[in-house]
Amino acid sequence: MAAKDSTEIEIDLLLEALYQKYGYDFRQYSDAHIKRRITNRMVLSGYNTVSEMQFQLLHNESFANDLLHDLSITVTEMFRDPNFYRSVREKIIPILKTYPFIKIWHAGCSTGEEAYSMAILLTEEGLMERATIYATDFNQRALDDAKQGIFSNNLIKEYTFNYQASGGRASFSDYYTADENMAIMNKNLKKNIVWANHNLVTDSVFAEVHMILCRNVLIYFKRELQNKVHRMFYESLINGGVLCLGSKEGMYFSELKDVYQELDPRQKIFKKKY
Amino acid sequence: MRYGAIVIGVSSGGLNALGKILPSLPQNYPIPIVIVQHVSPRSDGYWVESMDKVCKLFVKEADEKESIERGTIYLAPANYHLLVEQDRTFSLSTEAKVNFARPSIDVLFESAAEVYGKELIGLILTGSNSDGALGLKKIKEEGGLTIVQDPETAESSAMPAHAISTTSVDYILPLEEIQKLLIKLSESD
Numbered sequence: 001m002a003a004k005d006s007t008e009i010e011i012d013l014l015l016e017a018l019y020q021k022y023g024y025d026f027r028q029y030s031d032a033h034i035k036r037r038i039t040n041r042m043v044l045s046g047y048n049t050v051s052e053m054q055f056q057l058l059h060n061e062s063f064a065n066d067l068l069h070d071l072s073i074t075v076t077e078m079f080r081d082p083n084f085y086r087s088v089r090e091k092i093i094p095i096l097k098t099y100p101f102i103k104i105w106h107a108g109c110s111t112g113e114e115a116y117s118m119a120i121l122l123t124e125e126g127l128m129e130r131a132t133i134y135a136t137d138f139n140q141r142a143l144d145d146a147k148q149g150i151f152s153n154n155l156i157k158e159y160t161f162n163y164q165a166s167g168g169r170a171s172f173s174d175y176y177t178a179d180e181n182m183a184i185m186n187k188n189l190k191k192n193i194v195w196a197n198h199n200l201v202t203d204s205v206f207a208e209v210h211m212i213l214c215r216n217v218l219i220y221f222k223r224e225l226q227n228k229v230h231r232m233f234y235e236s237l238i239n240g241g242v243l244c245l246g247s248k249e250g251m252y253f254s255e256l257k258d259v260y261q262e263l264d265p266r267q268k269i270f271k272k273k274y
Numbered sequence: 275m276r277y278g279a280i281v282i283g284v285s286s287g288g289l290n291a292l293g294k295i296l297p298s299l300p301q302n303y304p305i306p307i308v309i310v311q312h313v314s315p316r317s318d319g320y321w322v323e324s325m326d327k328v329c330k331l332f333v334k335e336a337d338e339k340e341s342i343e344r345g346t347i348y349l350a351p352a353n354y355h356l357l358v359e360q361d362r363t364f365s366l367s368t369e370a371k372v373n374f375a376r377p378s379i380d381v382l383f384e385s386a387a388e389v390y391g392k393e394l395i396g397l398i399l400t401g402s403n404s405d406g407a408l409g410l411k412k413i414k415e416e417g418g419l420t421i422v423q424d425p426e427t428a429e430s431s432a433m434p435a436h437a438i439s440t441t442s443v444d445y446i447l448p449l450e451e452i453q454k455l456l457i458k459l460s461e462s463d
């Protein structure tokens with residue numbers, strides 16, 4: 001076997017430092033992704049080697065925050081994958097309606113677009129009053145933005161399209177007030193959302209919930225880590241609870257796939273068997 | 275055999291161009307093929323089904339963590355970047371667009387170059403932007419083989435032209451010649 005190349009060793013050491021000093025554990029994230037993000041930051045900050053960043057990481061907290069932000073990928077959308085939300089309306093809402101109260105966990109909620117989308121959907125289905133949405137992420141910067149519920153106006157067109165394609169019952173503009181730059185989500189959408197910092201790798205089970213959405217987060221994890229998080233999700237769901245993954249994520253490799261029933265395989269919606 | 279994978283980047287005009295290369299590859303073609311084709315983020319993968327019907331090789335969308343096998347043509351899913359891991363499996367990513375594109379050709383090419391080194395063939399076809407130029411350069415730097423569609427013969431010449439001006443590529447050819455070369459390369463040594 002050839003020796004590891006220097007960059008790979010340097011990256012391992014950098015991730016080790018990030019973990020030991022700041023508690024963020026990226027050691028089981030997929031290599032190609034991590035390497036891309038780290039070399040990206042290296043070029044942006046004008047360094048020639050990853051080792052040069054090691055000093056910055058240990059001694060400059062704002063650099064560490066930037067790196068953390070780079071590694072966590074916060075790209076998201078309102079009603080991303082409209083067909084998924086259509087399926088939520090058709091296949092999951094009837095299940096949720098049978099419960100007197102409903103707890104939903106958005107794991108890796110980023111800047112909150114998904115949580116607001118769900119709040120809109122629950123409002124239209126008459127379920128918002130009995131629902132609590134726990135929206136969690138380990139990226140505090142993203143969470144702080146999420147709480148604000150303020151979005152750039154130039155995204156509204158796309159979000160409106162997504163909302164309509166998802167089977168929206170009203171006009172998307174009913175849910176925000178806008179000036180020339182910003183759209184602010186209505187206050188009553190936030191009422192039942194609880195924002196919390198939670199790290200899927202290092203923290204434990206979060207709550208007992210009826211529905212978990214973890215979309216486009218596990219794609220960044222290696223198999224072992226995916227399995228670990230899947231075990232945690234399984235423990236968190238009530239029997240008959242529903243797990244939603246991103247549209248290109250499967251349970252193919254999860255050791256738990258037999259304990260779920262497929263509610264909508266195309267949209268990656270699974271129901272925990274009784 | 276010398277080559278472990280072929281990566282292809284193509285944008286506008288891609289359906290026609292790929293339609294002239296892929297269907298003629300034989301069923302026992304020994305090199306896996308991975309394609310980034312720029313499509314609308316809402317594309318539903320219809321292309322995959324229609325291409326699978328006319329190809330002798332199996333055509334599918336790349337799944338995360340899937341291992342890259344011969345006999346198969348993989349296409350990056352709409353709205354995700356596609357990367358190759360050291361263990362020759364795929365990763366997907368939703369990170370920001372690169373060169374205004376997701377999936378981006380550069381992202382696939384650069385990650386594949388790191389894994390396959392001189393066992394990689396990189397191919398840039400028609401397109402009206404500059405995605406793929408840096409990725410192809412990386413493939414060349416790692417010792418891989420670089421092929422670009424002759425811009426004169428491309429439906430959109432910008433992407434091949436950018437690739438050629440960024441790297442001294444090994445072959446600049448029209449589609450029919452590219453198709454023959456891919457067969458020849460699979461038979462060599």
Ligand SMILES: C[S@@+](CC[C@H](N)C(=O)[O-])C[C@H]1O[C@@H](n2cnc3c(N)ncnc32)[C@H](O)[C@@H]1O
Pocket residue numbers: 072073074075076077080107108109110111114136137138139142198199200201202214215216217246368
């Ligand atoms: C690409 S975004 C997905 C956002 C949203 N779920 C969607 O699909 O649109 C990935 C999010 O996962 C979060 N994340 C990554 N690793 C995490 C971890 N170990 N614990 C909690 N959140 C994590 C990132 O901070 C980021 O906000």
